[in-house]
Amino acid sequence: MKLLRILSLFTVLITSTLTAQNKQITLEEIWNGTFRTDGLQALHSLNNGKQYSVLNFDRANRATTIDIFDYKTLEKTKTLVSSADIEQIPYFTDYTFSKDESQVLLATEEEAIFRRSSLGKYYVFNTKTGETTLVTEDKIQEPTFSPDGTKIAFGLNNNLFVKDLNSGKISQITTDGVKNKIINGITDWVYEEEFSFVRAFDWNADSNKIAFIKFDETDVPEFSMDVYGQDLYQTQTVFKYPKAGEKNSKVSLHIYDLKTNSAEVVKVSKNYEDFYIPRIKWTNDPDVLSAQFMNRHQNQLDLWFVNASTKEANIVVAENDKAYIDVTFDLTFLDDDSFIWTSEKDGYNHIYHYDKNGKLINQVTKGNWEVTSYYGYDEKTDRIFYQSVENGSINRDVYAIKLNGTKKQRLTDKTGTNNADFSADFTFFINTYSSSDTPYLYTLNESKKGETLKVIKDNKDLKEQLKDYQISKKEFSTINVNGNDLNMWMIKPANFDSSKTYPLFMFQYSGPGSQQVANRWNSANDYWYQMLAQQGYIVACVDGRGTGLKGADFKKVTQKELGKYEVEDQIEAAKLLGQRNYIDASRIGIWGWSYGGFMSSNALLKGNDVFKMAIAVAPVTSWRFYDSIYTERYMTTPQENPTGYDDNSPINHVEKLKGDYLLIHGTGDDNVHVQNTMRMVEALVQANKQFEWMIYPDKNHGIYGGNTRLHLYTKMTNFINRTLGDKL
Structure with a gap:
């Protein structure tokens, strides 16, 4: 009896161990935070070089804190700020120190505008006195301490303002700001998205001058999006969006002198007809401003030094490239x-x-x-x-x-x-x-x-x-495609048997300078790929020509022909992988988001004898629909390069559709407009091609919020199982 009990217990232990190691990943776990990693939020090194600060959430007090840690011991030395001690602030979401660290700017009630821009209420916390002061009752943009810590400049209603922290006085330094016409010191939509900055103003070292860029977007065409919301009638969001070949904002550079309360336009000796100012930054000299000017084709970049006192301006670095220059x-x-x-x-x-x-x-x-x-x-x-x-x-x-x-x-x-x-x-x-592990x-x-x-x-x-x-190892290798050794990763089922054949599901992004084959820890998508591997799929990713970190020639080969060489590489890679005895060449699918959706659509259409199915999320379907700065950087304008735009846009190849196609978009996408999908749908309908599609009301380019991601990935998983998993 005793021996039987021991054997029974041993059997239970072995069974539970095997069961534990075979636990299946679920979509609910991926999107409810089960696999979330722990990190350091808003890390800031203090001036003394001996301490650093991080943003924490005190769950016991339900308060946000800025905690100070010692580098040598890693011990917490103190809590600098806690929202529990500030009556006006239930919590804050970010913080910025003044240069001497005697004051901290706390961000509250933040609300997103576009990808990088937001509005919020901001408070100044004095680290010496503990006093907290609201900057203004209005929700503002990009509040920034002057280097001497006595003032804050910020954007409000397309104008710039300065608050004197000693007197509390707020001065308006520009007055011509008008929505969808003139913006002072804050970037327009396309600069924010493609030059990746929002604050288009900068303090000089002496805190007595502010340089800023003015955007005149009067002639930029408008784009509108219906917002369906919860009310009886929908509303509209209308904003300026320059599509490829259309008019951009006219930009000008200005320097405001706080002593004279006046602004002057910066004039340079070179005659720029249609140009960008993608960066401004004061040098250590309080009178010398650096400004980068770039032509519309983005293959010429001039770094100017402008003397605010003498008005003299000189080019100190001039770069030229046959394709484009990355800022x-x-x-x-x-x-x-x-x-x-x-x-x-x-x-x-x-x-x-x-x-x-x-x-x-x-x-x-x-x-x-x-x-x-x-x-x-x-x-x-x-x-x-x-x-x-x-x-x-x-x-x-x-x-x-x-x-x-x-x-x-x-x-x-x-x-x-x-x-x-x-x-x-x-x-x-x-x-x-x-x-990866x-x-x-x-x-x-x-x-x-x-x-x-x-x-x-x-x-x-x-x-x-x-x-x-049941986690599979992500295997890194290279694959020789069209004469190039391309980086690749592959995830196989944990119980992989080389004598069997498996369906192949490929992921890629493929945009210029991007990288998806990287030796780093899992993203949410990686857990999805593991889940698919558990279900019997092989998942692979290949970084083709045009992607980054392998030199300019490899990256810029796609110039003027976005979607040509990248698609050729994905099709050829799929063919080569399909020749492996453990991959079923009749069951190969591909998916991608944004540029990747553009690519997966093209791959299914141009590689209709290779790919059985494709999923395209928020895809560009014609480069004529996308913004000027990004598209023209790689394609010049559609007026100059019409065949480059049209020959490689999926909307012009719908008659080639043979496989299963799932098209997904959010109606609130300010970046890749749902227009891309609507026009693609109409083209497919007129070509009498059957397909599936899903629209997410009011969701932006990221398609998230509430249960949205869970619903999206459930839909994609079901589609994969229906189109590739028929023999699993």
């Missing part, structure tokens, strides 16, 4: 007024050092690899810190190098994706590491050699939790 935020001014600049003019993105007059001192980094982030320059040790893909294009590491380009050091030793956040004095850095690991490292001092967060609980699930 970055890497311009950094050193104490001697020389500056750091990144450029891919030698074929790869690298760091350059120029003197204050624009004379090249030296190219700091060199090689057939890309610099992916510039972190800063430490004057004490004469070292530049940066991130690059020197250790393989799917990996990223942190490096240090002397300003003259010597004594390069790799400061991270784990293969995968490393990203550093340096202390203000560059003594320490917090490294965020992950790989290691969740985010936060460590404290010293910057001299990169030695790891302590672990801050390791997400071990998540890794332990995932042991209960």
Whole structure:
């Protein structure tokens, strides 16, 4: 009897262990936060170089806090601000220090406008007195401390204002702002989306001048979106949106002098007819402003230095490219007024050092690899810190190098994706590491050699939790497609049997300079792919020509023909994978979102003998429908390049449809308008082609909110099972 009980208990233990290891991932778990990682929110290194701050939520008090930690001990030294102690503020969502850290700007009641822009109420918290002051009763944009901490500039109703924090007085410094006509100091829609910034104003070092860009969008065509909401009648959102080849905002650069209370237009000697100002930034000299001017084709970029006192303006760097130039935020001014600049003019993105007059001192980094982030320059040790893909294009590491380009050091030793956040004095850095099988690991490292001092967060609980699930390894490799070795990952079922055949489901994005094959921790989609692998699918991703981090030639080969070479690569990759004895070539599908939706649509149409099905979420269906800055960067205008626009747009190939096609869009998409899907639907109908589609009312380009993502991924999973999973 005793032996039977022992055997019975042993059987139960073995069975429960096997069951635990075979736990299936569900869509509900993916989208309810079951696999969420723990991180550091709004990390800020304090000026003393010995402490850092993070944003936390105190669940016990249901309050937001800014907590201060010691670098050496990683111990919390104090709570600087807690919303529990501030009667006016139930919670805040972000914070910004003044330069001397005596004041903190707290963001509350934030509401999104577009992808990067928002409105909010802001409070100034004095760290010495504990006093909290509301900036203004209005919801405002981009409030920014002056360097001396005595004033805040902000945008409101398309105008710029300055609040004196000592007197409390608010002064309006522009008056001509009108919705959908004139914007001062805040970017228009297309600048925000494609040049990735919202605050188009900047304080000088002496806090007595503000440079700003004015956008005259009077002649820009309007786009409108119906908002269905909950009321009896729908409303409309109307905004200016320049599509490819249409009129852009007319931009001008201005400098406002707070002493004279007057603004002057900045004039440069070069005659620009149709141009952009994608970046402005004051140098360390309070009288010298830097401004980047770019032609509409975006293949010429001039860096100007403008003297606000003498009105003299000089070009210090002029770059030209046969295709286009990527604008970055890497311009950094050193104490001697020389500056750091990144450029891919030698074929790869690298760091350059120029003197204050624009004379090249030296190219700091060199090689057939890309610099992916510039972190800063430490004057004490004469070292530049940066991130690059020197250790393989799917990996990223942190490096240090002397300003003259010597004594390069790799400061991270784990293969995968490393990203550093340096202390203000560059003594320490917090490294965020992950790989395809290691969740985010936060460590404290010293910057001299990169030695790891302590672990801050390791997400071990998540890794332990995932042991209960049937997880497959993400396999990285390359595949030779159309004469190029392309990066690829593949996820096979955990019980993979090479003597069997499996359906193949391919994912890609494929946009210029993008990367999806990267050695980093799971996104939500990766758990979905694991779920599909559990159900018997092989999932693969191939980064084709046009994607990033493999040099300018590889990236820019798609110039003037978006959707040609990228689609050829996906079709050929699918053919090659279909030749493998464990893949069923008759059951290959492909999906993508945004640019990826454009690609999956094209792949199904142009590769109709290869792909059995495709899912396109929020796709561009004709480049004629998309915005000017993005589209013309790669295609020039439709007036100049009509065949480039039309030959590779899926809306012009609907008659080729043979397989199963699912088209998905949100009606509130301000980026890739639902017009793309509506016109694609009409073209398919007139071609008498059957397909499926799903519209999400009032959802933007991300298609989320409430149960939306769960519904979306349920719909896509059901479609995959119905079209590819018939033999599973």
